[in-house]
Every structure is written in C-alpha cells, then in structure tokens.
Amino acid sequence: xxxxRSERARQAVLAAMRRAISAEGYAAVTIEGxxxxxxxxxxxxxxxxxxxxxxxxEALLEGSIPGxxxxxxxxxxxxxxxxAWLSASSVGLGKPESVALARALIAxxxxxxxxxxxxxxxxxxxxxxxxxxxxxxxxxxxDVRTDADAGVIADQFVATASYAALQGRPxxxxxxxxxxxxxxxxxxx
Amino acid sequence: xxxxRSERARQAVLAAMRRAISAEGYAAVTIEGxxxxxxxxxxxxxxxxxxxxxxxxEALLEGSIPGxxxxxxxxxxxxxxxxAWLSASSVGLGKPESVALARALIAxxxxxxxxxxxxxxxxxxxxxxxxxxxxxxxxxxxDVRTDADAGVIADQFVATASYAALQGRPxxxxxxxxxxxxxxxxxxx
Amino acid sequence: xxxxRSERARQAVLAAMRRAISAEGYAAVTIEGxxxxxxxxxxxxxxxxxxxxxxxxEALLEGSIPGxxxxxxxxxxxxxxxxAWLSASSVGLGKPESVALARALIAxxxxxxxxxxxxxxxxxxxxxxxxxxxxxxxxxxxDVRTDADAGVIADQFVATASYAALQGRPxxxxxxxxxxxxxxxxxxx
Amino acid sequence: xxxxRSERARQAVLAAMRRAISAEGYAAVTIEGxxxxxxxxxxxxxxxxxxxxxxxxEALLEGSIPGxxxxxxxxxxxxxxxxAWLSASSVGLGKPESVALARALIAxxxxxxxxxxxxxxxxxxxxxxxxxxxxxxxxxxxDVRTDADAGVIADQFVATASYAALQGRPxxxxxxxxxxxxxxxxxxx
DNA sequence: CTCTAAGCGAGACGGTACGTCAGGTCTTGCT
DNA sequence: AGCAAGACCTGACGTACCGTCTCGCTTAGAG
Numbered sequence: 123x124x125x126x127r128s129e130r131a132r133q134a135v136l137a138a139m140r141r142a143i144s145a146e147g148y149a150a151v152t153i154e155g156x157x158x159x160x161x162x163x164x165x166x167x168x169x170x171x172x173x174x175x176x177x178x179x180e181a182l183l184e185g186s187i188p189g190x191x192x193x194x195x196x197x198x199x200x201x202x203x204x205x206a207w208l209s210a211s212s213v214g215l216g217k218p219e220s221v222a223l224a225r226a227l228i229a230x231x232x233x234x235x236x237x238x239x240x241x242x243x244x245x246x247x248x249x250x251x252x253x254x255x256x257x258x259x260x261x262x263x264x265d266v267r268t269d270a271d272a273g274v275i276a277d278q279f280v281a282t283a284s285y286a287a288l289q290g291r292p293x294x295x296x297x298x299x300x301x302x303x304x305x306x307x308x309x310x311x
Numbered sequence: 312x313x314x315x316r317s318e319r320a321r322q323a324v325l326a327a328m329r330r331a332i333s334a335e336g337y338a339a340v341t342i343e344g345x346x347x348x349x350x351x352x353x354x355x356x357x358x359x360x361x362x363x364x365x366x367x368x369e370a371l372l373e374g375s376i377p378g379x380x381x382x383x384x385x386x387x388x389x390x391x392x393x394x395a396w397l398s399a400s401s402v403g404l405g406k407p408e409s410v411a412l413a414r415a416l417i418a419x420x421x422x423x424x425x426x427x428x429x430x431x432x433x434x435x436x437x438x439x440x441x442x443x444x445x446x447x448x449x450x451x452x453x454d455v456r457t458d459a460d461a462g463v464i465a466d467q468f469v470a471t472a473s474y475a476a477l478q479g480r481p482x483x484x485x486x487x488x489x490x491x492x493x494x495x496x497x498x499x500x
Numbered sequence: 501x502x503x504x505r506s507e508r509a510r511q512a513v514l515a516a517m518r519r520a521i522s523a524e525g526y527a528a529v530t531i532e533g534x535x536x537x538x539x540x541x542x543x544x545x546x547x548x549x550x551x552x553x554x555x556x557x558e559a560l561l562e563g564s565i566p567g568x569x570x571x572x573x574x575x576x577x578x579x580x581x582x583x584a585w586l587s588a589s590s591v592g593l594g595k596p597e598s599v600a601l602a603r604a605l606i607a608x609x610x611x612x613x614x615x616x617x618x619x620x621x622x623x624x625x626x627x628x629x630x631x632x633x634x635x636x637x638x639x640x641x642x643d644v645r646t647d648a649d650a651g652v653i654a655d656q657f658v659a660t661a662s663y664a665a666l667q668g669r670p671x672x673x674x675x676x677x678x679x680x681x682x683x684x685x686x687x688x689x
Numbered sequence: 690x691x692x693x694r695s696e697r698a699r700q701a702v703l704a705a706m707r708r709a710i711s712a713e714g715y716a717a718v719t720i721e722g723x724x725x726x727x728x729x730x731x732x733x734x735x736x737x738x739x740x741x742x743x744x745x746x747e748a749l750l751e752g753s754i755p756g757x758x759x760x761x762x763x764x765x766x767x768x769x770x771x772x773a774w775l776s777a778s779s780v781g782l783g784k785p786e787s788v789a790l791a792r793a794l795i796a797x798x799x800x801x802x803x804x805x806x807x808x809x810x811x812x813x814x815x816x817x818x819x820x821x822x823x824x825x826x827x828x829x830x831x832d833v834r835t836d837a838d839a840g841v842i843a844d845q846f847v848a849t850a851s852y853a854a855l856q857g858r859p860x861x862x863x864x865x866x867x868x869x870x871x872x873x874x875x876x877x878x
Numbered sequence: 879c880t881c882t883a884a885g886c887g888a889g890a891c892g893g894t895a896c897g898t899c900a901g902g903t904c905t906t907g908c909t
Numbered sequence: 910a911g912c913a914a915g916a917c918c919t920g921a922c923g924t925a926c927c928g929t930c931t932c933g934c935t936t937a938g939a940g
Binding site: 315350 | 889891893
Binding site for chain 3: 714715716792793795796798799800802805806809837838841842844845847848849851852855856857864867868870871872873874875876
C-alpha cells in the first residue's frame with residue numbers, strides 16, 4: 123500500500139537538531155534550517171512533528187545528555203559515590219556542547235512547560251532512582267538513618283545540578299564536597 | 312542639548328512587557344506588540360534597548376518578582392522562618408502571573424545567559440543574604456553548629472525554589488517541611 | 501518540481517500597479533500597498549520583481565499606454581495622417597489616467613534610466629516605424645523628397661509628443677497643425 | 690528683533706543638494722542626508738522649504754544647468770548658430786553630473802508637476818527667446834520666410850534637447866546637423 | 879545694555895515603508 | 910502514500926526617513 127515513513131529522513135532531522143543546538147543554541151534553530159541541513163522538505167518535518175520542541179525532545183531522548191549518561195559506579199563509600207555523580211554532572215557544564223544541550227532543555231521547559239516537564243522527568247528519573255537505591259543500600263549497612271526520606275535528598279541533588287546548569291558553569295570541587303557533606307549529615311545515622 | 316529621553320515612553324514599554332509576559336508568555340512577546348500596546352514607536356524601543364531580553368530585565372528589576380518581595384519575618388524559630396520563606400516563594404507558583412514571570416526569567420536565562428545570570432543573581436542575592444544572616448543569628452543562639460557553611464545552605468534553598476519554578480508548580484507543604492528539616496538537620500548544633 | 505508560479509498573483513500585482521499609478525501617481529505607490537491591494541504577500545512580489553520600476557515596466561508592457569494603442573488610419577493625405585496621430589497622442593494628455601501613466605513612465609526613466617530607456621524605446625518604436633513607413637509611401641507617390649531622412653522626422657514627432665507629456669497638458673489643435681506643417685514643409689517634394 | 694535667517698545654512702543646504710544629486714541621483718537624496726551633509730538641523734530645512742523638490746528648484750535656479758549657461762554666439766550663419774546651440778546643450782549629456790541634474794529635473798517634473806513646469810519653463814524660456822530673436826533677425830536679412838512661426842520652431846529645438854536628456858545620451862553630430870537642416874528647410878525663404 | 883523673540887544644532891518622538899526571514903500550508907511531480 | 914522542492918500568505922524582524930516636537934544656545938534689534 124503506502125510508502126512507509128523514511129527512517130533516513132527522521133534520523134537526519136534529529137541529527138540536524140542536535141548539531142544545530144550545539145552550534146547556535148535552541149533559540150536560533152529554525153525549521154527551515156533543519157530542513158536544509160537534513161536535506162529534507164519542510165513538509166516532512168511538519169508531517170511528523172508538531173513543534174520545534176518536539177523535535178528537540180525526540181533528539182534528546184534518542185541521544186544522550188550530560189549527567190545522564192555518566193556510568194554510575196557504586197563503592198562502599200556513600201559520600202564518595204554521590205560526590206562523584208554531582209561532580210560528573212557538573213563538569214559537563216565545562217563542555218560548551220553540554221551547556222548548549224542543558225540550555226536547550228531549559229529553554230524548551232520555559233516555552234513548552236508540558237513537554238519540558240516530561241523531558242525533565244525523563245532525565246531526572248533515572249538519577250533519582252539511582253540515588254534512592256544507593257541511599258537505601260546505605261540504610262542497610264547502617265550509614266543512613268532508616269527514617270530518612272531518600273526522595274527528598276535525591277531531589278536536592280537534582281535541584282543542585284539543575285541550578286548549576288541554569289547558571290551555565292560547573293560547581294567547584296569544594297562546593298561539591300560541602301554540598302554532599304551537608305546533605306548527608308542531614309540523614310546520617 | 313536635544314530633547315531628553317521620554318520617561319513616559321520608557322515606563323509604558325516596561326509596563327507593556329510585564330502585561331504581555333503575564334498574558335502570553337515571554338516567547339510570544341513581540342517588539343511590534345509592545346510598541347503597539349505601549350503606544351510607542353518601534354524605533355524608540357530599538358533606540359534604548361538592545362534586545363527583548365534587556366526590556367524584560369529592566370521590567371523585572373523595576374517591578375517585583377514572586378519570592379523576592381515577600382517580607383521575611385524573623386521569629387525565634389529558625390526552622391519555622393525558613394519554612395515560611397520556602398513556602399511563600401513556592402505558593403507564588405500557584406498564581407499564573409507569577410509562573411509566567413518565573414518562566415520568563417528562565418527563558419531569558421536560556422537565551423541570553425549573560426543577562427540571565429545577572430538577573431538571577433540580582434534576585435537571588437537578597438534571599439541568600441537574608442538566609443545567611445538568619446543562620447548566623449541561629450549560630451549565636453546556639454541552634455546551629457558554628458562551623459556550618461551558611462552559603463551552601465542558602466544556595467540549597469534557592470536551588471530548591473528555582474527547581475520548583477522550573478517545574479512550574481508549588482511544593483506541597485509536606486515537601487517544604489521535609490526539605491527544611493533535612494537541610495537544618497545537616498547543620499544542627 | 502515545486503509548485504509553479506501563480507499567474508493569478510502576477511496579474512493581480514500588475515493590475516494593482518496600474519490602478520495605483522492612475523489613482524495616486526508613481527511616487528506614492530508602495531510595495532506594501534500593492535501587496536495589500538493585490539491580496540498577495542510582499543514576499544511574492546520580492547520573489548519575482550527586483551524593484552517597483554520593474555513592476556511598472558511589466559504592467560505597462562502588458563497593458564496599454566496613451567498614444568501607443570491608437571489605431572493609425574492611413575489616408576491619401578500625409579499631413580492629415582500625421583496630424584491625426586499627433587493630435588490623438590496629445591489628447592490622451594487630457595485624461596488624468598493617461599497623464600498619470602505618462603508621468604510614471606517619465607519618473608521611472610529618471611530613476612532607473614536603464615529600464616526607462618528600454619520602456620521608452622519599446623513604446624516609441626512602433627510609432628517611429630509607422631511614421632517611417634508612412635513617409636516612405638509618401639515618397640513613392642511623390643509627396644516627399646526622396647532624399648529626406650524619415651528617421652529624423654519620426655524622432656521629431658516623438659520628441660514633440662514626449663515633451664507635451666512632460667508638460668502634462670495636450671497641444672492645441674493649432675499647435676498640432678503648425679508643427680506638422682513645419683515638419684512636412686521641411687521634406688516636401 | 691529676532692535673529693535673521695542664516696544665509697550660511699541656506700547655502701550649505703543648496704550645495705549639499707547639488708552634490709547629492711550629482712553623486713546619487715534625486716531619488717536617493719534624503720532630507721536627513723542633506724541635513725547631515727550641510728551640518729544643519731532638519732528643523733532648519735523644514736522651516737524654510739516645503740519639500741525636497743523645492744530645495745532642488747532653488748538649488749537649480751541658483752546654480753546652473755547644462756544647455757542653459759552656454760553663451761550663445763551669434764554669427765551670420767543661422768544654421769551654424771542653431772547647430773552650435775543644439776550641439777552644446779547635447780554634449781552636456783556626456784558629462785555624468787549634467788545628466789544627473791537633467792534627470793533630477795525630469796524626476797521632479799514627474800513627481801511635482803506644478804514645480805516641474807515652473808522649472809522647465811524657467812530654463813526653457815531664455816532659450817526659446819533667444820531662438821525666436823535669432824530667427825526674427827534671419828527674417829530681416831531674408832533667410833527665413835516672414836510668415837514662419839518662430840515659436841513653433843523654438844519649441845521643436847527645446848523638445849529635441851529635452852528628449853535627448855530623457856534618453857540620457859548626447860545626439861550625434863550628424864543627427865544635430867540633420868535635425869537643424871530639417872527644421873530650417875521648413876521655414877527657409 | 880539689558881531683554882526677548884526668533885534662528886539654530888541636536889536629536890527624541892510617533893509613524894510608514896522598507897527588504898528579509900521564518901512559520902505553517904499548499905501544490906506538483908517523482909518514487 | 911511519502912517525499913523533495915519550493916511557491917504561497919502571514920506576520921515579525923531591525924533599519925531608514927518622514928515630519929513634528931522639545932531642548933539649550935546664540936544673536937540680533939527694541940526698549
């Protein structure tokens with residue numbers, strides 16, 4: 123019957139979005155520019171995506187974002203583990219392309235809150251889960267009070283990383299240390 | 312020697328920006344729209360502001376933002392005071408106009424980081440200062456460890472409020488309570 | 501492969517130009533005005549014409565101008581024939597719309613000499629040809645000296661008509677008569 | 690009582706107009722440009738001239754135009770005299786600045802017919818008068834028929850020069866010769 | 879010899895139009 | 910059908926001038 127959707131075109135558009143975001147920032151990205159860069163007709167873009175934000179969303183979901191793709195090592199030292207994660211997601215902000223992606227995420231959140239919320243959730247969730255699990259484990263070995271609310275802590279970590287991203291510059295090592303210390307002291311056994 | 316700048320025009324533009332932000336959101340604001348709404352010529356806008364973001368900045372600086380203009384009561388109870396502030400700045404996110412302003416601030420930060428950083432600093436500073444002072448007082452009365460880093464705590468509060476704003480919805484009372492408890496436990500004497 | 505140029509839009513623009521010229525004069529014609537009147541986007545105009553003058557040129561070439569579309573009767577009487585033509589092209593200057601068109605032609609010539617020259621040539625040519633032929637015939641029947649330069653005469657006629665147009669008012673019958681008499685006496689057998 | 694009009698400003702504006710016309714053409718001249726070039730405020734221009742055309746008019750009247758300032762020698766040879774004038778006014782069209790002035794005159798005529806007519810008359814009049822007188826003298830010495838209408842002839846000369854100016858290029862020597870011969874043969878005794 | 883009514887430069891102001899860019903819809907012909 | 914190409918209408922962009930309007934300063938005559 124009909125011709126199936128061209129995967130080639132789809133990937134080309136997403137790749138063009140990723141490139142454009144890094145190169146010029148989300149605000150400067152245009153549908154026309156994407157179409158030209160991807161060698162795809164505007165119609166094809168409009169046929170499959172409802173908005174620029176939607177393309178960004180798909181592009182980010184299929185790609186990777188800084189802080190999200192860090193492999194998260196688990197050692198015996200809770201504080202060291204959390205410091206490692208916060209540090210890793212923070213140093214990403216030293217790389218221009220990661221800053222661009224983070225900013226794009228923020229921009230789309232401010233513009234299209236619905237989608238923004240979905241994306242933020244999507245990216246925050248695995249981190250929150252990982253932190254919750256790590257703390258749960260810490261409770262088992264007696265490093266953390268058993269009545270501590272792991273979700274609240276996890277959110278504090280994510281909020282801290284998010285705030286640093288909004289600022290567009292990495293946290294100092296000292297700041298990372300002090301922040302982790304503060305939060306852990308709040309739940310220490 | 313020429314005619315001096317019209318304060319009337321300036322105020323009209325800033326007011327139009329504030330109205331437009333609340334009504335349609337930052338992305339939908341147009342220089343043409345502002346000019347029409349303010350009954351000012353486009354040229355007058357371009358003469359005095361380099362960008363839409365700059366107008367927003369000036370409008371916000373001369374106006375007020377949610378969480379920034381809350382009068383901050385000081386009682387004997389540190390935890391209650393901080394809970395009061397976080398709660399107040401959070402409930403602002405229940406009002407659509409405040410959400411719009413917060414989102415505009417985020418949008419401009421993502422688009423024009425330079426200006427965004429300046430604005431964020433400008434709005435965060437008084438809060439950070441107040442929290443630092445409040446904690447300093449708490450140290451004096453022995454509620455807080457004297458070696459606690461007040462700046463790190465203050466930043467955690469601001470990050471939490473900022474993250475809630477990015478999400479666009481207020482924190483629950485329970486969440487406010489738990490967050491403040493967590494952070495204070497980290498510095499309790 | 502793309503959508504072909506819209507003939508409808510093209511004709512609407514040319515018609516709008518003709519109407520606008522007659523109504524307000526060439527200087528008052530605006531691309532924006534044409535676009536609105538023709539219910540066409542500005543972009544469409546800029547896509548196909550490099551300048552206002554070019555639109556005028558095309559409009560005139562596809563339409564008609566006074567003195568150019570007079571059917572030119574040929575009788576046995578050379579003097580009467582030439583008088584008839586000069587008179588006809590002159591009386592056009594009594595009609596406001598013709599005056600407007602003539603003025604537009606002059607304006608475009610003064611502004612864009614290249615195009616103006618082309619248009620003037622385009623409109624003068626058939627007249628010059630007709631006059632040259634008519635005189636050639638008159639040579640055959642012995643009304644005119646065989647060594648007369650028909651081109652020079654024809655140019656005098658055109659110059660006279662053009663000068664009247666520049667002045668914006670018709671020649672009196674008496675002036676027409678005297679002018680034709682003068683020129684013919686110069687080449688009479 | 691008050692301060693009298695500044696002659697310095699007036700001359701500066703007229704000079705700026707003359708320079709601008711030659712350099713860019715009448716259409717490209719702007720009041721703002723004149724003001725800047727003449728180091729005069731816009732207000733001063735608007736105080737004393739109703740329109741751009743009026744400035745041009747005054748500038749031309751106080752300056753000189755090609756064909757108008759030729760000193761007109763009178764010899765015994767009528768044909769040579771007329772040929773000399775037509776040739777002189779034609780060669781002016783070889784100089785770019787003269788072409789620019791002539792075109793400006795035509796442009797203003799097409800735009801502001803009232804003023805244009807006045808200017809054309811102003812410049813044509815002395816020429817017509819001179820030709821009429823020269824022919825009158827020729828009648829006296831018997832070179833020209835006494836019943837010839839000198840005005841019609843004079844107009845033919847002016848129309849020829851005007852048409853050449855509209856074309857923007859000089860007449861060839863041969864064309865000058867042929868034209869003068871034709872016109873004189875029409876009135877020869 | 880002061881007063882004062884204009885002239886003057888500078889340039890801000892509300893406008894209109896410029897020529898460009900992108901958005902989103904559509905048509906055409908190929909696959 | 911899907912797709913590349915690109916014309917179309919729409920509307921905003923940032924710029925250039927328009928003609929009007931203060932400003933603060935000079936610069937005459939009239940008192």
